[in-house]
Amino acid sequence: MIKLLKIEFKKIRTYKVFWILFGLYFVFLAAGILLAEFMINHMVNNVNQRMPIPFPHVAIYYFPDVWQNVAFFASMRYVLIFPAIIMIILITNEFTFKTIRQNVINGMSKTEFLVSKLLMILLMAVIMGIILTAGSFFIGLFHSGFTDVNLFSKGLPFMGGFFISLACYMVYAFFCGFMLRNTGMAIAIFTLYSLIIEPVIYFLFRAPFMFKNTIYTYLPVNAVIRLTEYPAIPMLKKMMGLELQNHVSIVACLIPMAYAAIMIGIVFWVMNRKDL
Amino acid sequence: MQVETILHVEKLSKRFGKIRAVNQLSFEVGRGQVFGILGPNGSGKTTTLSMLLDLIPPDDGTFSWFGQPPSKDSRKRIGSVIESPNFFPYLDAVTNLKIVADIKDKPYDDIDEVLQLSGLYERRFSKFRTFSFGMRQRLALASALLGKPEVMILDEPTNGLDPQGIAQIRDLISLVASRGTTILLASHLLDEVQKICSYVVVLRKGVMLFSGNVREVLAVSDSIEMASSDMPVLAAAIAEFPGFLASTAINGILQVHFDRPVVTSEINTFLYIKGIVLSHLSEKKRSLEQHFLELLQDTP
Numbered sequence: 001m002i003k004l005l006k007i008e009f010k011k012i013r014t015y016k017v018f019w020i021l022f023g024l025y026f027v028f029l030a031a032g033i034l035l036a037e038f039m040i041n042h043m044v045n046n047v048n049q050r051m052p053i054p055f056p057h058v059a060i061y062y063f064p065d066v067w068q069n070v071a072f073f074a075s076m077r078y079v080l081i082f083p084a085i086i087m088i089i090l091i092t093n094e095f096t097f098k099t100i101r102q103n104v105i106n107g108m109s110k111t112e113f114l115v116s117k118l119l120m121i122l123l124m125a126v127i128m129g130i131i132l133t134a135g136s137f138f139i140g141l142f143h144s145g146f147t148d149v150n151l152f153s154k155g156l157p158f159m160g161g162f163f164i165s166l167a168c169y170m171v172y173a174f175f176c177g178f179m180l181r182n183t184g185m186a187i188a189i190f191t192l193y194s195l196i197i198e199p200v201i202y203f204l205f206r207a208p209f210m211f212k213n214t215i216y217t218y219l220p221v222n223a224v225i226r227l228t229e230y231p232a233i234p235m236l237k238k239m240m241g242l243e244l245q246n247h248v249s250i251v252a253c254l255i256p257m258a259y260a261a262i263m264i265g266i267v268f269w270v271m272n273r274k275d276l
Numbered sequence: 277m278q279v280e281t282i283l284h285v286e287k288l289s290k291r292f293g294k295i296r297a298v299n300q301l302s303f304e305v306g307r308g309q310v311f312g313i314l315g316p317n318g319s320g321k322t323t324t325l326s327m328l329l330d331l332i333p334p335d336d337g338t339f340s341w342f343g344q345p346p347s348k349d350s351r352k353r354i355g356s357v358i359e360s361p362n363f364f365p366y367l368d369a370v371t372n373l374k375i376v377a378d379i380k381d382k383p384y385d386d387i388d389e390v391l392q393l394s395g396l397y398e399r400r401f402s403k404f405r406t407f408s409f410g411m412r413q414r415l416a417l418a419s420a421l422l423g424k425p426e427v428m429i430l431d432e433p434t435n436g437l438d439p440q441g442i443a444q445i446r447d448l449i450s451l452v453a454s455r456g457t458t459i460l461l462a463s464h465l466l467d468e469v470q471k472i473c474s475y476v477v478v479l480r481k482g483v484m485l486f487s488g489n490v491r492e493v494l495a496v497s498d499s500i501e502m503a504s505s506d507m508p509v510l511a512a513a514i515a516e517f518p519g520f521l522a523s524t525a526i527n528g529i530l531q532v533h534f535d536r537p538v539v540t541s542e543i544n545t546f547l548y549i550k551g552i553v554l555s556h557l558s559e560k561k562r563s564l565e566q567h568f569l570e571l572l573q574d575t576p
């Protein structure tokens with residue numbers, strides 16, 4: 001296992017594309033998170049100009065809400081697409097450069113090859129999870145001070161949910177790249193599906209009562225994003241009269257994990273039968 | 277002493293749609309042999325080697341390496357170059373070789389040595405992307421040499437090299453072979469196989485035409501034509517000539533092949549002593565290529 005990760009690390013250590021995309025993910029994420037409150041309050045101000053009783057300003061960086069909010073922004077489609085593209089590039093590169101052939105020729109088993117890529121997904125998800133947990137903690141600490149010893153216990157389910165979202169989404173991307181073998185095509189199709197096709201399906205099939213229990217809920221990408229479906233903004237609750245999410249549902253976690261498990265199964269099956 | 281069998285191939289077959297790329301191929305390679313797979317383009321050489329390295333699952337047939345069913349551990353004992361050199365373009369030569377060494381569970385110690393052997397040492401920190409075609413081919417060879425493998429599999433290793441490069445690579449292969457490494461070399465160049473290999477299988481359209489000792493199969497026995505009044509007696513007599521390989525009678529003329537260069541006067545004297553007077557005696561020169569083409573055509 002360690003050996004496989006060592007090999008994978010050699011493959012990316014000086015690979016600029018990897019580090020640029022990795023960096024872009026955090027730039028987008030940090031910008032999204034740090035600008036979110038400002039943007040929301042900007043909208044609130046606009047609305048308030050026409051309101052007799054002004055809405056209060058929102059605050060999204062306080063414990064314990066900061067956990068859910070950061071997890072929400074970090075698992076938005078437009079942000080998650082970056083690690084997905086990284087994964088697509090890492091696997092399709094192996095086909096483009098035919099290094100997958102060479103790895104097998106040199107004595108890696110086909111199973112080991114796939115395991116090494118899956119380990120990379122796990123490792124990347126763990127590292128991003130840790131960075132995000134630390135980030136949320138400091139944002140919270142900065143805004144509300146150290147208020148409660150239970151802070152982490154309230155936050156960890158959301159961070160765990162983010163970890164599952166990210167890992168499963170990267171497995172989808174890996175699956176797409178592995179099956180298509182071509183970098184450009186895989187990125188195009190994956191992005192098109194994630195960012196356009198599923199949202200369009202949503203608009204076509206949404207139920208009269210928004211959000212709940214349509215087929216759409218079970219589509220793979222939405223199943224990933226839905227783990228933290230809404231930010232924790234008390235005002236939103238009041239305004240919309242909705243009982244908004246305040247925990248990560250175990251059942252919701254199982255859906256993307258089931259998709260990921262099926263895709264991994266297919267990848268192993270194909271790997272042992274197709275020519276390299 | 278019995279030579280240890282390194283590779284045993286039995287009735288290996290692979291088809292791509294209608295094309296039978298490899299058809300019921302069987303052969304055996306012994307330790308220390310330099311074994312050639314010779315055949316024109318599209319005859320199934322690369323497909324055969326790909327199956328032997330677990331890249332392509334065979335439709336039929338079996339093979340074993342080192343007397344064991346194929347596995348990743350047997351592949352670690354083999355250094356291979358198949359078709360094109362496959363490396364990460366954005367990594368330098370050394371890092372690419374380190375990845376190979378990691379996979380093979382070999383130390384990095386001989387990376388410098390294989391780079392020197394293949395003439396790439398000065399460029400070892402250049403990215404693979406910046407290498408010329410010949411340099412890529414050399415890096416592939418360097419990676420195959422890494423970790424002192426017991427067997428080397430080379431698919432057209434001199435493809436795309438300049439004449440000097442070809443000579444260097446061939447010398448290198450001979451050097452490695454002289455250390456006792458078993459070599460399996462696929463090539464469409466008769467001349468190459470003849471210079472390097474001791475054993476050969478000749479393929480055409482996936483079917484094995486010949487196999488055996490290179491000198492016997494590929495003997496460039498420039499044939500010698502002869503005739504006399506009693507052809508059967510002549511045929512029997514010349515068969516005793518040292519170095520005789522085969523003879524065929526065509527239109528009252530006997531065409532005789534030898535496994536060494538033969539001078540006509542030698543033959544004349546030899547037959548004269550046996551009391552045979554020749555009415556016709558002439559040399560017939562053939563190029564290697566001609567011979568190769570004949571080999572491929574001679575069979576149904």
Ligand SMILES: Nc1ncnc2c1ncn2[C@@H]1O[C@H](COP(=O)(O)OP(=O)(O)OP(=O)(O)O)[C@@H](O)[C@H]1O
Nearest residue numbers: 292295297315316317318319320321322323324464
């Ligand atoms: N992936 C593939 N799909 C379909 N046909 C293939 C495939 N690979 C090889 N073939 C066919 O199988 C036959 C043997 O091909 P192969 O590459 O083994 O030949 P070769 O002896 O290595 O030729 P060359 O000297 O040109 O390298 C050819 O007819 C080729 O068209």
Ligand SMILES: [Mg+2]
Nearest residue numbers: 321322359431
């Ligand atoms: Mg070939």
